[in-house]
Amino acid sequence: MRVEESEDAFAVTLDVFAGPFSVLLSLIARRKLDVTEVALAEVTDEFIEFIRAQDRYDLSEVSEFLVVAATLLELKASRLLPGAEIEDEDVELLEKRDILFAKLLQYRAYKEASSILSELIAAQSKTAPRDVPLEPEYRDALPEIDLSVSVEQLAMLAAQAITRRHEEPTVFVEHLHHSLVSVESQIAYLKAELADARQHSFQELCEDAPDVPTIVSRFMAVLELMRAGTVEVSQKEALATILVGLRRDQ
Numbered sequence: 001m002r003v004e005e006s007e008d009a010f011a012v013t014l015d016v017f018a019g020p021f022s023v024l025l026s027l028i029a030r031r032k033l034d035v036t037e038v039a040l041a042e043v044t045d046e047f048i049e050f051i052r053a054q055d056r057y058d059l060s061e062v063s064e065f066l067v068v069a070a071t072l073l074e075l076k077a078s079r080l081l082p083g084a085e086i087e088d089e090d091v092e093l094l095e096k097r098d099i100l101f102a103k104l105l106q107y108r109a110y111k112e113a114s115s116i117l118s119e120l121i122a123a124q125s126k127t128a129p130r131d132v133p134l135e136p137e138y139r140d141a142l143p144e145i146d147l148s149v150s151v152e153q154l155a156m157l158a159a160q161a162i163t164r165r166h167e168e169p170t171v172f173v174e175h176l177h178h179s180l181v182s183v184e185s186q187i188a189y190l191k192a193e194l195a196d197a198r199q200h201s202f203q204e205l206c207e208d209a210p211d212v213p214t215i216v217s218r219f220m221a222v223l224e225l226m227r228a229g230t231v232e233v234s235q236k237e238a239l240a241t242i243l244v245g246l247r248r249d250q
Contacts, residue, residue, distance in 0.1 A: 181216075187224060191225075199244065201241045202244055205218060205244060230246065231247065232246070
């Protein structure tokens with residue numbers, strides 16, 4: 001076993017593979033190389049020697065290697081467990097392979113993004129904002145105004161704006177809620193309508209209702225009169241007409 005150092009990437013030389021570490025991971029992810037044939041201990045030793053040989057090491061590269069090595073170790077352990085021989089169609093193995101490949105793509109994306117951000121930061125560091133004020137001839141310059149109204153019209157508009165300030169504002173709240181209709185008032189209404197001692201349909205009792213809140217309050221009034229034993233309510237069948245009348249003993 002020997003260590004291959006390059007300025008750009010970490011490379012390994014094993015019995016089953018020799019080349020860049022990223023290519024090794026790609027072969028494992030595509031199942032071109034069995035992870036059980038890879039000596040992870042040798043790979044780790046080579047990476048440590050590679051790091052020691054550098055004048056300075058990249059922390060992100062070390063972090064990436066640790067995550068990928070841990071994933072490879074977990075994948076290899078699952079393949080080497082007794083009685084855990086996995087077929088090609090095994091979903092668990094496919095999931096582990098996909099997770100490994102997804103992590104590789106994720107780290108590559110992070111590296112590219114960090115490189116772009118570094119370039120932007122370096123480019124922005126070369127710029128400086130203006131510290132001196134504008135020259136007097138530019139500071140005192142006023143933009144040209146092209147009025148589409150005459151002076152008299154402008155004065156009239158100003159007078160209208162000033163006059164409106166003294167007007168009392170009107171706020172319309174009808175769209176927020178309807179006026180409340182008390183149940184007590186509808187109880188009195190029903191007693192008056194039912195005074196002829198005949199039965200009325202609920203539809204007849206609501207014919208003169210001006211709005212939905214009144215109908216709701218009128219229905220609540222019927223329920224209150226039923227609870228008090230003042231009226232009788234009958235219905236021949238489900239969804240049939242509801243008849244309301246005073247109790248005979250009232």
